[in-house]
Amino acid sequence: MTGFEAFFVQLAEDFPRWNFIWLYDEKQAGRILSGLWMTVKLSFACVLFSLVIGIAGAWLQGARNRILRAGVQGYIQFFRNTPPLVQLLFFYFALGQFTPVVTGPDGWTEVPVISAAGWAIISLSFFAGAFNVEIFRAGIEAVPYSTREAAEALGMSRTQTFTNVVFPLALRVSIPALNNNLVNLVKTTTQAFAIAVPELLYESVSVWNDFPSAQNPTMLLLFVVYLGLVGVLVFGMNSWERKMRIPGYGQ
Amino acid sequence: MASNNLPGITGPAGTDLPVLKPYVLSGGTYDEMFLVRWLASIPPQFILLMLLAWPTLALAQTASHGMGDAFAALWRWIPFLTFQGFVFNVVISVFSMLIGTFAGAALGLGQISQNNWLRRLSWGVTQLFRNAPWLVILFIVLLAFPFEIEIFGLVIPVPAWMKAVIGLSLPIMANISEIVRGAVMSVPSAQWEAAEALSFSRTQTLWQIILPQCFKRMIPPWMNWYAILTMATPLCSLLGVGEIITFSRQAMEAENNRPELLVPFFGYALVLFFAYCYPIARITIALEKRFAVKL
DSSP: OOOHHHHHHHHHHHHHTOHHHHHHHHOOOOOOHHHHHHHHHHHHHHHHHHHHHHHHHHHHHTSSSSSHHHHHHHHHHHHHHHHHHHHHHHIIIIGGGGGOEEEEETTSSSSSSSSHHHHHHHHHHHHHHHHHHHHHHHHHSSSHHHHHHHHHTTTTTTTIIIIIIHHHHHHHHHHHHHHHHHHHHHHHGGGGGGGTOOOOHHHHHHHHHHHHGGHHHHHHHHHHHHHHHHHHHHHEEEEEEETTTOOTSOO | GGGOOOTTBBBSSSSOOOOSOOOOOOOOTTSSTTHHHHHHHHHHHHHHHHHHHHHHHHHHHHTTTTTTHHHHHHHHHHHIIIIIHHHHHHHHHHHHHHHHHHHHHHHHHTTOOSOHHHHHHHHHHHHHHHHHHHHHHHHHHHSSSSSSOOOOOOOOEEEEHHHHHHHHHHHHHHHHHHHHHHHHHHHHHHHHHHHHHHOOHHHHHIIIIIIIHHHHHHHHHHHHHHHHHHHHHHGGGGGGGHHHHHOEEEEEEEEHTGGGHHHHHHHHHHHHHHHHHHHHHHHHHHHHHOOOOOO
16 A cells, blocks of 8 residues: 555545545546546537537538428437437436347447447437537628528539638637536436436545445546546537637637 | 638638627526526417416316326325415525525625625635535535524424525525625726715615615515525425425325326426416516616
8 A cells, every 4th residue: 555545544534524436446547537438428429419410400401402401400300309218318318228238248248339429429419419409500601691602603512602701700709608618417317317327426525425434525526537628628619719710810 | 622721710710700699698598687587588378378288287177087187186186286286486586585594795895895804704604605506505504404492491492494595595505695786886996086086985876876786676576586496496305304205205205106296296296386387477577678777
């Protein structure tokens, strides 16, 4: 046992309410780390997929086909106007029943193809994606029509205009709102707790259920980790925003 | 194709001329008021139609086996769900808002203080609670707070809903703090200078000139946060606080957990929340239009 670990063992003995068990007990450290890793994976996958959904949705909203546009609109209205918690429960319990099952790693139990974490990623991505579609649409609407006309006059096709002219400009306009939404998404991943995804909140709760003395330190850790995660995201988004600034705009 | 290199987009800009005209962002998601904007955008006629459809739906499905029973079960449970459940949601939201408003106002004023340390501390506290997930805050408060407080030998029990009030008031506090700061920042600096020219002290300027102007500007976002808070009270059900979702679940369990109960019971909760928040949203948007800054 190193001096570092011995210090926390001693601390737990002197102050029974401050048992930093995951700093010296390997098993608990593993649980916290696996929870943290799951939260990071959830956040990363949800951010990525929601951005893809947002871009694709915004592009489809400008489509000529009316049914396609109505479909995207229906999707947005559905996901924007129901709480994410309800969506999670609906996806997991209602749709989860219809997915096929495969034989588990032990060759005996049956596990569904899409795990709880999978459903969390799907439902949270769709939830944040609905907002992203609106954000990107607002950005696309901010691009003057004359710019699009100019691109058309240069002989660009609809796709070329979108990828080379409209989207790069719209993206810059959208970044501040996108920032808000993605921060909200990272915070919403805690609600995956409701369908027992082993993310950080879930693992923390199970640690302090097993070791009540570790309750205060684990709560402190939760706070610090989420602030850190949001901080990393905000820092990255802000520096991206500065790098992509349109010359001649803002201060 | 020449579009591979667009100055200012894929490569360095050759000019400082703007690429875009000044833009105005529209769209419901750009600001934080999207919830009340969406609620208020539903026309009242539409709601009347929905209300008419509700009993019709129940009657139409009485014929088919099961659904009629489910609505009958809901009918039996409605008094319990409303007066034991939803009333608690309202109580939690009102008290949280009350605590959050006072604490948030103090914190917001701290954020514009001239004292460097006070300002930094208030900023830190605001960011801490604004960026932490609501569920994490709720968990921490519900588990870390004692279940009874002893003052001078008098033991006061702290029920779970009281702790939920404290837990929900913390993020509200942080957001109100930002509203206060934003409102004060939105007053033109000429007002400060004019007050200084009239030899008002800083306290006098703040309380007699700046804040009265801010006050009505803060009402719409304040009401928006009240609507968001009310919508967030079902989160407490994850922690076993007795409120409408918890009681709906228990009621469904008492009715043997039949799957056709899900739609009527959760639908009823949805209707209650909507009926409560819709007027708030309408008034919020009306007030926002009335108090809009005219320049």
